[in-house]
Amino acid sequence: MYYKRIRELREDNDELQKDIAKLLNTTQQHYSKIENGGTEITADRIIKLAKHYKVSADYILGLSDEKRPANSKQRYPRG
Numbered sequence: 001m002y003y004k005r006i007r008e009l010r011e012d013n014d015e016l017q018k019d020i021a022k023l024l025n026t027t028q029q030h031y032s033k034i035e036n037g038g039t040e041i042t043a044d045r046i047i048k049l050a051k052h053y054k055v056s057a058d059y060i061l062g063l064s065d066e067k068r069p070a071n072s073k074q075r076y077p078r079g
Contacts, residue, residue: 001062002046004039009053019070024048038067 010020021031023027024045033039050057 002041002060003035005060005062006041006049007035009049009055013053020049020052023052 008019010017017031017035018028021028024031030039034041036044046057046060050060053060055067056064058068
């Protein structure tokens with residue numbers, strides 16, 4: 001599911017695959033495979049994307065539908 005989210009984020013920000021590939025230090029071809037679900041994405045790249053788009057990694061991974069910023073000061077319940 002994450003591949004759909006990263007594509008939507010990129011398109012919503014009017015960015016090209018080659019630009020995001022450069023950010024992630026990979027080729028456009030490899031990034032295209034990530035967006036199409038043809039290869040996995042590493043945790044460090046998810047973090048880079050979350051910071052770049054100012055969303056949570058949970059949003060990218062499909063664990064949350066909230067795009068809250070990664071640096072949000074929201075507290076989480078304990079337990």
